[in-house]
Amino acid sequence: xxxxxxxxxxKLSSLNETQDSISTVGQxxxxxxxxxxxxxxxxxxxxxxxxxxxxxxxxxLANEITQTSKMRKKEEFLKAYEPIIAxxxxxxxxxxxxxxxxxxxxxxxxxxxRQIFPQPxxxxxxxxxxxxxxxxxxxxxxALGGSLFSGSSVPAELKPVAPLATSVEKADLTSKxxxxxxxxxxxxxxxxxxxxxxxxxxxxxxxxxxxxxxVAEGAVAESIKAxxxxxxxxxxxxxxxxxxxxxxxxxxxxxxxxxxxxESRKRQVxxxxxxxxxxxxxxxxxxxxxxxxxxxxxxxxxEELTPPxxxxxxxxxSPHQAAAQPAEPVxxxxxxxxxxxxxxxxxPDAAPAPDHHSTQPGFATAIADxxxxxxxxxxxxxxxxxxxxxxxxxxxHAYESGVKKRKMSNQVEDxxxxxAGDGDMEGIDNSLGSLI
Numbered sequence: 419x420x421x422x423x424x425x426x427x428x429k430l431s432s433l434n435e436t437q438d439s440i441s442t443v444g445q446x447x448x449x450x451x452x453x454x455x456x457x458x459x460x461x462x463x464x465x466x467x468x469x470x471x472x473x474x475x476x477x478x479l480a481n482e483i484t485q486t487s488k489m490r491k492k493e494e495f496l497k498a499y500e501p502i503i504a505x506x507x508x509x510x511x512x513x514x515x516x517x518x519x520x521x522x523x524x525x526x527x528x529x530x531x532r533q534i535f536p537q538p539x540x541x542x543x544x545x546x547x548x549x550x551x552x553x554x555x556x557x558x559x560x561a562l563g564g565s566l567f568s569g570s571s572v573p574a575e576l577k578p579v580a581p582l583a584t585s586v587e588k589a590d591l592t593s594k595x596x597x598x599x600x601x602x603x604x605x606x607x608x609x610x611x612x613x614x615x616x617x618x619x620x621x622x623x624x625x626x627x628x629x630x631x632x633v634a635e636g637a638v639a640e641s642i643k644a645x646x647x648x649x650x651x652x653x654x655x656x657x658x659x660x661x662x663x664x665x666x667x668x669x670x671x672x673x674x675x676x677x678x679x680x681e682s683r684k685r686q687v688x689x690x691x692x693x694x695x696x697x698x699x700x701x702x703x704x705x706x707x708x709x710x711x712x713x714x715x716x717x718x719x720x721e722e723l724t725p726p727x728x729x730x731x732x733x734x735x736s737p738h739q740a741a742a743q744p745a746e747p748v749x750x751x752x753x754x755x756x757x758x759x760x761x762x763x764x765x766p767d768a769a770p771a772p773d774h775h776s777t778q779p780g781f782a783t784a785i786a787d788x789x790x791x792x793x794x795x796x797x798x799x800x801x802x803x804x805x806x807x808x809x810x811x812x813x814x815h816a817y818e819s820g821v822k823k824r825k826m827s828n829q830v831e832d833x834x835x836x837x838a839g840d841g842d843m844e845g846i847d848n849s850l851g852s853l854i
Contacts, residue, residue: 421450426457430464435475444482447495451487454498465506473510474518480506480527484534500539508546524546527591531598579655584649589644593637600634603627627796 428442447457465476487495511522526547530540572580606612607627614620669777683704690700 421453423456423460426460427464430461430476430479433472433475433479435471435478440475440478440482444479444486447479447483448486448492455492457504458495458498462502462506462509465509469513470510472519473514474521477507477510477522477525481528484529485532488532488534496535500535503535503539504542504546507543508550511547512550527594530595533595533599574633575655575659579648582644582651585644586641586648589637589641593634593641596630596634596637599629600627603630653687676708680760683708 426447431447433439433443450457461476461480465473468476480503484497484499487493505524507522513518514522526540526543529535529543533540604627607623654835683706685705687700690703691692695703
């Protein structure tokens with residue numbers, strides 16, 4: 419199709435915000451690049467006549483055309499748009515809603531990052547947008563590189579961090595294009611397909627790349643510093659808000675206590691009215707003191723859940739403390755050593771038995787009468803321990819063993835066998851032998 423101004427206007431009229439529509443119209447315009455200046459003029463005129471949403475689509479179309487021309491190294495449209503792009507962007511930005519202004523800003527930032535236009539042209543675009551923002555009210559979107567916190571509409575609590583946020587945005591806008599340019603040049607130089615020029619030209623190019631990398635590094639360092647300052651300000655703001663939150667919570671508790679007290683008083687007064695109480699009694703109810711809400715400083719301290727150590731409850735000298743101290747060693751006393759008698763032995767008093775009665779049981783008295791006839795040597799032998807045939811002892815131990823044997827055996831011969839071969843049995847009379 420041959421290029422005509424009417425066909426161009428028709429294409430611009432059918433343009434919408436979809437990517438397919440913008441790409442199709444952009445390809446048609448790029449095909450007629452010989453008419454670049456006329457196309458740019460018609461585009462600017464349509465920009466001035468269109469509503470805000472249509473202006474944004476025309477900005478997208480210019481972005482498609484200029485970026486494609488830059489990539490293909492076709493300078494016709496870049497030269498045609500360069501004198502009018504600042505005016506056209508200002509027309510599109512002025513009077514548009516905030517969301518459209520934000521989208522236009524993103525396109526302008528892409529132009530800066532990819533260096534679509536020369537630096538003076540880019541600066542003129544941004545300056546024109548800044549002038550529009552400065553002429554608007556405080557409710558408008560701040561200037562490019564400004565802060566969302568700037569302006570008189572910022573709450574008082576956020577004003578301390580507003581300049582810090584502005585510094586971060588400015589540092590970010592400065593670092594992004596510098597980093598993009600340095601990385602682009604670095605990838606170009608380090609590309610394996612890169613054609614290395616002569617040594618002097620190559621050295622100059624490397625020197626330029628070093629400067630760009632240094633500028634980008636410095637811009638990122640400034641961005642880091644600005645963000646650290648913003649984080650410190652936000653942390654301070656957070657701490658102050660936490661303190662205020664505790665105060666508000668304390669006030670909420672006090673107000674609830676007062677409301678509950680007033681509601682209780684109201685019910686008491688209503689009950690008094692229903693009961694027909696006198697004015698004096700009603701006034702007495704109304705004049706009763708209300709509970710005073712406990713402030714944060716006057717509230718009672720809550721006892722800690724962790725109990726104190728058990729040593730605080732244990733008195734001095736108790737078995738627990740005595741057990742904690744090392745016990746004194748007990749002296750080893752041999753089996754052949756008799757214990758020392760008590761220094762002050764306690765002798766029980768014997769109560770006299772009634773007449774014709776004995777304190778001993780009957781069987782013990784009968785045994786005692788028989789034992790009185792036992793020879794003295796036999797009793798003496800039973801009191802002292804003597805080694806036996808198999809390591810045992812006689813005496814009290816032997817007596818106890820004999821008692822056990824008498825319980826287990828019903829044979830009288832077994833009882834006499836325990837004394838076999840012992841001469842001490844000689845001399846026992848028949849009555850004692852029968853008792854054994």
